[in-house]
Amino acid sequence: MRDFHLPGRSAVFAGNGLCATSHPLAAGVAVDILKRGGNAMDAALAGAVLLGICEPQMTGIGGDCFVLYSRPGSGVQALNGSGCAPAAASAGALREQGLGAVPLGSPESVTIPCAIDAFCRLAEREGRLGLDTLLQPAIDYAEEGVPVAPRTAFDWRNGADTLQGAARRHYLRDGQPLRSGEVFRAPGQAEVLRRIARHGRDAFYTGEVAEDMVQALAASGGVHTLEDFAAATSFATQPVTGQYKARELSEHPPNGQGATAILLLNILKHFDLAGMDPFGAERAHIEAEAAKLAYDARNRFLADPDHTSRLAHMLAPETAARLAALIDPKRAMPAAAPLSEAVHKDTVYITVVDKDRMAVSLIYSIFHGFGSGIASEKFGILLQNRGAGFSLEEGHPNELGPGKRPMHTIIPAMLQQEGEVIMPFGVMGGGYQPAGHARLVSNLLDFGMDLQSAIDAPRSFADGGVLKVERGYAAPVHQALADLGHKIEVPDTPLGGAQAIRIHASGVLEGASDPRKDGCALGY
Template sequence: MKLCLPLSFLFTLLCSLPIAVRGADRPQGRLWATRSEVVAQNGIVATSEPLASQVGLEVLKRGGSAVDAAIAANAMQGLVSPYVNGMGGDLFAIVWDPKTEKLYGLNASGRSPLGLTREVFEANGITESIPTYGKYSVSVPGCVDGWFELHGQFGTLSMEEILNPVIEYARKGAPITQLSSNSWKNSVRVRGTWDNQPGFLDTFSIDGRGPEKGEIWKNEALANTLEKIAQGGRDVFYRGEIADTIDAYFQEIDGYLRKEDLVAHRSEWVEPVSTNYRGWDVWELPPNGQGIAALQMLNILEGYDIASMGFGSAEYIHALVEAKKLAFEDRAKYYADPEFSEIPLDWLISKEYAAERRALIDTERAAREYAPGVLQHGETIYLCAADKDGMMVSLIQSNFAGFGSGVCIPELGFGFQNRGASFTFEEGHANQYQPGKRPFHTIIPAFVTEDGKPLIAFGVMGGQMQPQGHTQIIVNLKDFGMNLQEAGDAPRVNHMGSTQPFGPDGKMTDGGEVLYESGIPPEVVRDLALKRHKMMQGIGYYFGGYQAIMRDPATGVYLGASESRSDGQAAGY
């Protein structure tokens, strides 16, 4: 029997294959390219929210620096995408300063409450792992202090000028984009998570639901908090009126964050670390973040002729996934707060160590497990901004898991992160829980220089996807010759199930699984399965959120790119 399908159905089916149609419709560029790069001479801001990009661009046009624009854009994202970031979270940044021609790194992550001891956990029956949501997972918010540290070093406008556009939006309202609405609504629907968190629905819902696409979202309480910070500085948050409000609320809910924890908080300026990948110096921040995992992966991959393998080939993806597994074993063992643990940083990112680890990879078979290296002695927004003077900023900020802990103070208009859930209770582990300690962090900004000059500020947000995303972007650009937008649009893979630095059952013993996007050809999926990889197709949010700005070293003109998997925008002038 013949199967007859109407032409209208066939046309609809064809249009549901966006990669093929996009490639056929565009006059040039890779098959998967969604749009061209943004080109601008005076500055670019690239974020995952168009209104945040526009607020940052407005600050640039008023004479603000790239840092000023980044702060404004970050604050705006806290209004329109609070399910991934906000003042209750942490911040990391890498800044290229054209005056000193040097990179600066800022670790603005908070520490665990001093009064939350192991004895407290045990007395409350918490012995396996720290609960993901609620008062036990809250650590000191580092974001606001991070803003002021960045501003004090590199700002030009006043904080009032920087935050006023966001304050106005918070009072008058901002329309919510499609994907933000979807994520927001889905998060609010998780009833079992938020019902026990007083203040959450009052802070982040409209009559118990998330905002619809295009619906106007207002947050008067957030506007008031931003206004106090703009006028009174960081001490209002960490020592003054806001700190008192936070202290009183956590005492009311029998929580553990106190004013003394806020008073003791400090951000840390750190030296970014790098590896050279085929002539490019790729820069990340050292632990307590996971950035050096990307450097470890690149060092391992440098030993292969990646370009000859071809983009999206089984050989390339196999090498990438195995390099990730190896790097994540070290991530699980060594990455932690350096104030509490000695981290063999130089050894981990050395070429010699990479060669040792590379030798463990079987080119024909996926490994079920690896051991971490043995020392031979004794969730999230990303944005970037660039200005007319050549300053470039790579900044990432997060609540950790969605809305974070779910603990909210309605009169302040923001919620608190649950980064404290990233500790382990394993005795003797580098990331073992201790009061006053910074937890293992997943959020990482990145930067590329060439011959000592700034080239690319970029990042790929999304938990454990971030080092994998950084690595894939660099390989796409350097080995496969893609442009800045193509490198982000290209289909990605995400290996899940590696050994983790927290949780009671974190050891990888089954090889994990490889999530892949629809742009990976079926024959490649088959070949990877024959190498014993567990293959599973995923969708957008599994593969991170990318933003990037590149500076043409010859002309100084900027190129911008933004993630096609979200509602992002790179905007310049």
């Protein structure tokens, strides 16, 4: 239990249904959908689409999603809503330009957005209320406007330089980022959502809306075609799983990076974390070393599901045992390999559990702040830069190629006990996400923290030769980590943001939301 003398927030408890996400307007819409007879999928979809208006620097209809969902007794199902590189994409062409990575703000970084196809599929197959009902709140807010929240304004200012061409008109005001309390409107997106509500996914992937996106990409030198957009499709798949402290962790499979969280926890099993100070240098050091090794495996093996061939090796217990043996408790190792990305903060996450205990864990993103920075001229659809997740190394499983899906950082998760879901959760923050999943699970199961405290707790992350340490750690811990050989950096932006709902044996729901974001948990 937290000290009520100190600043903080309590978890939210409810008996019927609950939503936790990164913006209160989206949480409110989700709960309203539940009260109107919608199920958890309806609520999650309505809230997620609205998040693209509330947090346009993080996500939007020009992005991708991954979803895990479950009904009691039916296991966990997964849907991959990530898009492909265009048919004319070529890693060789970029190598010939002397490039070693896909440029972040280039049309080459834009993969075909697939979230809308996924949302339409899920609304039809798993929802109750229909797409027109689910999209109406986002349509209304896009027309009338959303006041910019403080964390959103912070991110807007940091990412504004990414915006180019028409995107500057749609997402800046008089050339400046919107500030906290100013109202953001997106009438072009409202019109797109109206068309999707009436005509389904084809209203987005064919006709005038698709032409608007293709023209914007072509004007920037892109090779995307209307045929690429028309062919976009989400698909059902099966989660990958691992065990930790008699609980089962379900993660989205490749091309998501969820297997990295499982490998990281498999490595950490070999250490007595529960005997360490949860906020001390020893635990932070062991986690950092394990992360270096787990992320090195990620960068070697994870890719488009048709090109990932060593997943079983990555998840095998003996692989984790061999990696754990490489960790020196008294000395930091150099980075196992250069990590392929920075810690991006540009993702939204929403989780909903309804009165029937259907659970949804949904993550939705345009990758970097404001994605590629390229937006369509008429409708202002901001396009993701997920293609920056590709490798340009010839022969690599994750090499950029025609029709391939890049390795994604976004990963929804669910924790299970004896075959039943007990906690859908997610930790936003790009590359940090697997480390964030492992730390949250460890906070709960190794240290017995309550859900809100487990989310509030300070974080650290070994990233590209630097150990990023939040200010929540005491100064002596920073020094002790430096003495172990870590290069310490306190990042300007906190590490990630988490949301979770715990389903207690009593049937009561407990929701928690990260104070690092603007959001909240709401129930009824």
